Amino acid sequence: MTYQITVEPSGRSFEAEPGEAMLAAGIRQGIGLPYGCKDGACGSCKCKKLSGTVAHGPHQEKALSAEEEAQGYVLTCCGVAQSDVVLESRQVTHAGAFPIRKMPARVASLERKSHDVMSVRLQLPANDVMQYHAGQYIEFLLRDGARRSYSMANAPHLLIQPPVAGGAGAPIVELHIRHMPGGKFTDHVFSAMKEKEILRVEGPYGSFHLRDDSPKPMVLLASGTGFAPIKAIIEHMKFMGITREATLYWGGRRPQDLYMDAWIKEQLAEMPHLHYVPVVSDALAEDAWTGRTGFVHRAVLEDFPDLSAHQVYACGAPIVVDSARHEYVAQAGLPEEEFFADSFTSEADKAHTPV
Structure with missing residues (x-):
């Protein structure tokens, strides 16, 4: 017996098997539900249950509090339908989700952007080019079954790079990877990874992408390597000739954490509607x-102070994204459905004791 999951106001629907998380069922059937970590840690997949019964698996209190659950909110990443369910998610708007595919990827280049950020460019198969929205991410499939998620830092139109030495252009995705000391994947990236190494990836994932059909001015909010998908969105805006007012706020602890500051300033010269506010939290005198x-x-x-007529696109550390979501809605009048986010949830975040 399967259960029907309907998402309003789009009217999209899909079926979930007994014991299957609603998010997994939606992804399997091409429904673009919002999500981030997929582990009950970030709350990006939280939405309102309009009807039906849902049982939750392990999750963190910060992702879904007991009070929110009592109000009818659910996490689709660990929520399992016990009946037919109707959800409200205004981010589910159309049937145009790109297919999720597994593929080999060759390391094309490695470039340090700062002491703890590496730009990794991956060459993907040329015979069946991956499609994605600027802002989405891919996952590395590690040999022990673990996964690591990183946003594409280049817009889709830049996927095919110019031919080199007369050859065909190669599909290249750019990722910005921060070193997490002790992390088995990032330790490898910063110590042993070499060009031409073969990895396996899967994607695209995520519902974080620019809503092109809105005329509203935008706030682009990034912390740390949360800049990567924002960079892709800026490239997409430039390519598509989108002239909505947009202000980028990029935060780091010290100035060197804003590792592509010069690149942003180059874009400002060509995009008069784009504005930039760098913010540093722990600058030293020597900086x-x-x-x-x-x-x-x-x-x-x-x-x-008034965000009621804006859209916000936020990406980075969960504490930044969560604080922004709460304060912008509560203090500045931002409509909840106009806050689009992707939390960069690390394995350490996921390791916190679930409720």
Whole structure:
């Protein structure tokens, strides 16, 4: 027996097997439900249950509190339908989700962007080019069955690189990987990974992408390597000639954490509708930092006390994304459905004791 899951207001529906998480069932049938970690840690997949019964698997309190659950909210990543269910998710808008595929990837180049950020360019198969939205991510499939997720930092139109030495253009995706000391994958990236190494990846994943059909001005909020999908969105805007007003707030602990500051300033010269506010939280005297300081999400509120007519695209550390979501809605009047986010949840975040 299967259960029918209907998503309003789009009217999209799919079937979930007994014991199958609703998110997994939706992905399997091409329904673009929002999600981030897929492990009950970030809350990106949280949506309102309009009817039906859902049982939750292990998850963290910060992702779904007991109070929110009592109000009818569910996490689709660990929520299992016990009957037919109707959900409300305004991010599910169309049937155009790109297929998720597994494929080999060859390391094309490695470039340090800062002391702890590596730009990894992967060459993908040329015979069946992967399609994705700017802002989405892929997962590395490790040999022990573990997975690691990283956003594509280049827009889809830049996937095919120019031919080299007369050869055919190669599909290349760019990733920004931060070193997490002790992390089995990032330790490898920063110590032993070499060009031409073969890895396996799967994607595209995620519902974090620009909503092209809105005329609203945008706030682009990034912390750390959360800049990667924002970079892809900026490239997409430039390529598509999108001239909506957009202000990028990029936060780091010290100035060197804003590892592509020069690149952004180059874009400003060609995109008069794009504005940039770098924010540093822990500058030292030796940094001679004269720009904005403090928490990056708070800098947005200082400049935009009223966000009721805006869209916000936020990506980075869960504490930044979660704080922004709460404060922008509660204090600045941002409509909840106009906050689009992708939390970068590390394995350490996922390891916290679930409820």
